[in-house]
Amino acid sequence: MSIDNCIFCDILAGRAEASKVYEDDICLAFMDIQPVNPGHVLVIPKLHATDLNDLPLKTGGQWLFLRS
Numbered sequence: 001m002s003i004d005n006c007i008f009c010d011i012l013a014g015r016a017e018a019s020k021v022y023e024d025d026i027c028l029a030f031m032d033i034q035p036v037n038p039g040h041v042l043v044i045p046k047l048h049a050t051d052l053n054d055l056p057l058k059t060g061g062q063w064l065f066l067r068s
Contacts, residue, residue: 008044026059 010016012028021041022029032040045059052060 006048009048012044012046 007016011018011030018028018030020028020030022043025046027043027045029041029043032042045055047055047059049055
């Protein structure tokens with residue numbers, strides 16, 4: 001997926017709506033519009049990546065910080 005047609009990039013840029021629950025310099029967490037379970041939250045990096053291997057270690061490891 002390229003930056004041009006990435007829904008997550010659109011959410012980060014404010015071109016698509018999202019119900020934000022957390023945001024910092026590295027990631028954004030928001031409510032899923034089609035949740036598997038009530039309260040399902042998606043956490044995305046602010047850096048566009050096609051898969052986890054494209055992310056710097058600090059960005060990919062940010063979820064550890066959020067869990068503490």
